[in-house]
Amino acid sequence: MKKAFELGFYVTFGAGIAFGISSFTILSELFKVASSFWLIVSIVLAGILCMLISSSIAELASMYPSAPGVRTYLKVALPPRLSLFLVYLYLIFMIMVAGIESYLFAQVVRKLAPQLPALAVVLGLLALTVIVNLLGLELPRGVQMFTTTTLILGVLILGGMGAAPAFRNLHWSSTVMANQPLSQVGGALGAAVYLFIGFEWVTMMGFSAKSYEHRIPLSMPLAILTNIVAYSIFALGLATLLPVSRITDSSIPQLPYFVQMFGPRGTYVALGLSILAIVSCFNAGVMGGSRLVHSLAREGNFPKSWGVMSLRTGAPIGGVLVLGTLAAIVSILIVEFELQEVAAVVGSAIVCCVYAAFMWAILHLRKTQPNARRTFRSPLPVWLHWVLIVLMPLSGLWALIAEPGKRLEMVATAVGLIVISAVGVEFSIRYSKNEAEMRLQAKAT
Amino acid sequence: MATTDVSAVQTSSLLASLYDFQNRFNNDARVKKLIKGWNRYLKAEGTDSGETYTCTIEDLAITRIDPGCSIEEDDENLITLQAGQDVLVRIFTGKYNPAHALIDGALAVFSGERDKVKLEAIAMIIWGL
Numbered sequence: 001m002k003k004a005f006e007l008g009f010y011v012t013f014g015a016g017i018a019f020g021i022s023s024f025t026i027l028s029e030l031f032k033v034a035s036s037f038w039l040i041v042s043i044v045l046a047g048i049l050c051m052l053i054s055s056s057i058a059e060l061a062s063m064y065p066s067a068p069g070v071r072t073y074l075k076v077a078l079p080p081r082l083s084l085f086l087v088y089l090y091l092i093f094m095i096m097v098a099g100i101e102s103y104l105f106a107q108v109v110r111k112l113a114p115q116l117p118a119l120a121v122v123l124g125l126l127a128l129t130v131i132v133n134l135l136g137l138e139l140p141r142g143v144q145m146f147t148t149t150t151l152i153l154g155v156l157i158l159g160g161m162g163a164a165p166a167f168r169n170l171h172w173s174s175t176v177m178a179n180q181p182l183s184q185v186g187g188a189l190g191a192a193v194y195l196f197i198g199f200e201w202v203t204m205m206g207f208s209a210k211s212y213e214h215r216i217p218l219s220m221p222l223a224i225l226t227n228i229v230a231y232s233i234f235a236l237g238l239a240t241l242l243p244v245s246r247i248t249d250s251s252i253p254q255l256p257y258f259v260q261m262f263g264p265r266g267t268y269v270a271l272g273l274s275i276l277a278i279v280s281c282f283n284a285g286v287m288g289g290s291r292l293v294h295s296l297a298r299e300g301n302f303p304k305s306w307g308v309m310s311l312r313t314g315a316p317i318g319g320v321l322v323l324g325t326l327a328a329i330v331s332i333l334i335v336e337f338e339l340q341e342v343a344a345v346v347g348s349a350i351v352c353c354v355y356a357a358f359m360w361a362i363l364h365l366r367k368t369q370p371n372a373r374r375t376f377r378s379p380l381p382v383w384l385h386w387v388l389i390v391l392m393p394l395s396g397l398w399a400l401i402a403e404p405g406k407r408l409e410m411v412a413t414a415v416g417l418i419v420i421s422a423v424g425v426e427f428s429i430r431y432s433k434n435e436a437e438m439r440l441q442a443k444a445t
Numbered sequence: 446m447a448t449t450d451v452s453a454v455q456t457s458s459l460l461a462s463l464y465d466f467q468n469r470f471n472n473d474a475r476v477k478k479l480i481k482g483w484n485r486y487l488k489a490e491g492t493d494s495g496e497t498y499t500c501t502i503e504d505l506a507i508t509r510i511d512p513g514c515s516i517e518e519d520d521e522n523l524i525t526l527q528a529g530q531d532v533l534v535r536i537f538t539g540k541y542n543p544a545h546a547l548i549d550g551a552l553a554v555f556s557g558e559r560d561k562v563k564l565e566a567i568a569m570i571i572w573g574l
């Protein structure tokens with residue numbers, strides 16, 4: 001019973017953290033580059049890729065159980081600058097997600113209360129999350145499981161209701177193969193990876209060393225599979241109930257979908273699902289991001305003040321405030337320039353590269369530390385690792401240029417973030433050197 | 446239940462470092478303030494040596510250090526630290542920041558998230574790490 005609860009917790013945690021309001025935005029984006037059939041193929045393919053990657057992440061986690069995943073896995077395998085560079089990109093992705101999620105939540109809220117300014121809702125939500133995290137309040141495991149299960153069951157049932165006519169009329173048409181399916185899948189694949197990002201966070205949650213032998217390795221593909229089914233059915237429901245133009249016109253396509261299904265009361269359904277997504281994804285994201293800032297500060301990469309923690313509650317105060325501030329700045333930019341779709345796709349491209357780095361890390365560690373403790377070993381052959389190492393960044397790049405109308409914005413944003421990360425790495429290296437020198441000087445005097 | 450060779454216990458550097466840690470822990474007023482109502486079992490497990498000790502933290506102090514561990518693995522009050530013996534000794538003598546050890550992948554901690562932070566805070570207070 002306890003083992004089933006533990007596995008259930010891991011699965012719901014992994015599935016829930018990947019299922020945000022922005023997942024619906026990505027579905028809308030996918031409809032811009034692929035027909036409904038190829039869109040679902042892309043979701044399934046992206047999910048399978050993530051499942052393959054999860055087996056390598058499980059091996060890394062079995063070597064470094066309970067470690068702060070992304071930082072440790074890259075630190076032990078890559079040169080310091082490159083690992084820090086990728087970690088900063090990942091951190092920027094998390095900050096962008098906080099901005100995107102809060103803005104999309106504001107859009108849903110404003111359908112019910114149009115008089116509320118979007119920025120006020122965004123900043124209000126961020127402030128609330130920051131306060132919750134400053135107080136060191138954590139969601140109990142049972143509540144986390146309940147909210148995620150309700151969210152995913154809700155999406156499955158409501159998506160199934162919309163998709164029912166399509167299920168009844170399933171038939172093969174030769175027109176499916178027209179219009180360059182390879183190009184459609186290629187363009188959608190990198191962005192579809194976004195739908196599963198976060199499944200790897202479960203590696204930090206292991207209850208015991210034994211959890212890393214079977215339960216955590218098993219939980220990641222199960223979480224991804226759950227989301228593949230939920231996203232695919234909901235996408236089919238969208239395609240059945242709404243014309244493509246209405247899906248692609250909105251960053252929150254779930255809203256017109258529910259309104260179409262339930263009338264004006266559909267807005268409340270959208271709000272309910274958004275709140276569940278905020279609880280399961282957004283809060284955990286802010287908490288995880290602030291812990292990453294805290295760890296990096298304690299490591300000496302950021303100013304010491306960013307690593308301040310509450311001695312009473314243990315909350316990483318510095319990390320929460322820094323993450324909250326940066327997320328607020330990103331939110332303002334997103335609200336001002338409507339950058340939510342660009343940020344989501346660029347974020348997905350970033351994580352595609354980080355996942356490729358994980359795959360490379362496994363191969364490198366097998367070579368350099370062949371006898372290190374591994375309680376789980378990825379069954380993937382080496383050639384498949386190499387395929388994924390090449391394929392993932394390519395998918396990310398393709399996603400950046402898949403939509404001609406936003407190509408420039410996407411590429412410019414990606415380049416901008418790369419520059420910011422590179423500058424951040426330089427700052428960190430100089431800062432930590434100065435810190436070390438100052439400590440030495442202090443000791444000498 | 447894990448067992449420990451008693452002859453090894455007599456001379457263990459890990460045990461010595463745990464006693465040193467106990468001494469600092471019990472004599473620090475700020476630590477006492479931090480751990481109000483925090484009763485836990487702290488299990489230190491050397492992955493290479495197989496040595497295991499359990500420190501009992503109750504009523505604002507480490508009251509016992511026992512070889513092995515008789516606490517159920519899924520007990521919510523159990524905090525497990527796993528690392529090479531040398532790493533554990535360096536951690537418990539303040540020479541290696543546990544937060545760094547965790548990031549370096551040299552240390553594994555199995556506990557609630559708050560307990561991890563509490564341990565880090567204790568290290569911060571005792572050694573100023």
